[in-house]
Amino acid sequence: MINPYKKNAKLVLSNGIVFPGFSFGASGTAFGEIVFNTGMTGYQEVITDPSYYGQILTFTYPEIGNTGINLEDSESSINVKGIIVRNYSSNNSNWRSLKDFNQWLVEKNIIGLYGIDTRALVKILRSNGSMNGILTSEDKTVENCLKKISEIPKMEGLNLSKEVTTKQQYLWQKPSETTFDIRKKYLEKTKKLKIVAIDFGIKKSILNRLVSHGCEILVLPYRSSLKDVLSNKPDGIFFSNGPGDPSSVNEGIDLARSLIEYGEIPMFGICLGHQIFGLALGGATYKLQFGHRGLNHPCGKNNKIEITSQNHGFAIDPNSLSKDIVKITHHNLNDNTVAGLEVNNKPIFSVQFHPEAGPGPHDSDYLFKKFVSLMLERC
Template sequence: MINPYKKNAKLVLNNGIVFPGFSFGASGTAVGEIVFNTGMTGYQEVITDPSYYGQILTFTYPEIGNTGINLEDSESDITVKGIIVRNYSSNNSNWRSLKNLNQWLVEKNIIGLYGIDTRALVKVLRSYGSMNGALTSEDKTVESCLKIIYETPKMEGLNLSKEVSTKQEYFWQNTTETDFDIRQKLSEKPNKLKIVAIDFGIKKSILNRLVSHGCEILVLPSSSTLEDVLFNKPDGIFFSNGPGDPSTVTEGIDLARSLIEHGEIPMFGICLGHQIFGLALGGSTYKLPFGHRGLNHPCGNNNQIEITSQNHGFAIDPNSLSKEIVKITHYNLNDNTVAGLEVNNKPIFSVQYHPEAGPGPHDSDYLFKKFVSLMLDRC
């Protein structure tokens, strides 16, 4: 029996599997790559992570929306195309909450689907890999949805970072002070270090953590040239996270290659920035079956293991990297993919995960301190 108080909606996958459910948030149709995130918290940060640009996000945690939406936790103005949940809560309770999730999704024009078995959907994605799909609250047939899906490009070959990168340079001076900042007395900082951050889809929390560690930041577009960067005489250079296929970000790869050859300025890359470093060092990347998206991915080496926050669908092929040029420093301990590297004899390193932990654990925050130390050694 159709419930008259719920509006029907459905998800149609590229392989023809259909998940009927109910609509919330904005109405309409969204088409994109269907991915899943295993985090148990931080849904506002996740939905506004630019690395999800062009994707429809499934939350494996069974109920989303309990703490509502606030002004502080959005990572950017960019959002996912749609979200899929088992249940959503419009009865939110949190001292910072200003509105419920459903209201916010309507304002942001994000289409939502609830009432499906998200466990079954995730099993499909793990078995067949992430794939394009259509999420719709409109009266569309499965056949018409499949037609739209087949006309939508796959993630391989898409340069999405240019879509989300800033168009104009800007300074960032905000900070995020945490309890462990106070314990470590990071407020007792040296003179400000000047960072040039290349924006491939950067998150607010990353910028805040760099400022908290004593940096002032000039954010530049992803299309910036070597001359643009060196003109600002930075103490360090940061390559950010971002969406899409890293092999298509040719301007970023060329910039990284030139800066690595320059070799005198400390450089730190994360996520897409890490993959760009790998490509600039002569390596290659490949698409993972269903990616790494969540807050509890173990990464490390024989000396140290970190629980990390991750959001990516591509990885560096370890066999494509020259041991004479680069050292692999971290592996994802779930599947042994490359999770960190550093350039031999140069102050350049990168990690596949998000050390700012927006959201997630703080195991990797030391990497910002490592970056600062490399800069101080050269000041």
């Protein structure tokens, strides 16, 4: 059901293309990088994923909002700057729904645009690459919008982890609500393991999955030092997902390099954490034309395929990695980008995708068990 009280709004792209539509959610103006997500479900998780910080998100699925908002599915208190949809629904029809989608967007100050041809927008982004833009419900001229866009920094070179990381350390002990393939017998045999997680923009569901695999997690800010980590005597170390350009997160790269050289503690990285590992190992990263953001990316190697959830705009250059130091374990089978790696002769590995997400299949959940197994071998 579309809001009958339509208020004009528009999207202006940096290349001058304008998409006129209608406003919903919060009013005002948002600017940032325009990206798109191809997932058919999980809009609440997506909107609250810190990896989208500083971006305006286009949903390719034509109607968003029909299941409302609940208390369980938000990944963090961080939100996208704005969202773009073909249609939005104010008619909630899910038993867990506690709040109207539009009302929630207003409370979170998320600006929305609907009524545009999202297929046309996505084709532009796929052809020309993700670009900066402005989403506004205010009476701004296109010329003023383009002037503002010219002042917006590009994503390359931006360290956004400092904007979304925790300010103080905290302990996380809440398990996931689902157990997937974890058996009670397995958990009974698993020693309670202590993980130090470096927060570059961590998702709640990652923490929950680690707890469900028999861990407790001490979450530290992204600028934590080697001494900060080792003083807590962790059984394992986790590097989280997050937004921005991985090559700009110098503190995280330096920490990863020091821990890899130390080499005695199992380490696991996801998404931005994976890219930071690659940089710490002497590799390089580059910006993808329009990124990988969706729920059905096939990844694997040697005839083994996993269907994965992904959200990233940068990738590791495979030619920059030394085969004497690191082995590539997964490729994205859509474009052959690096989707997983492990350090030779050390208990350290990472993946570009999100094994906690379970986008229908749970193909990648075994990675948490692999991390736990590496820790148990050394306890």
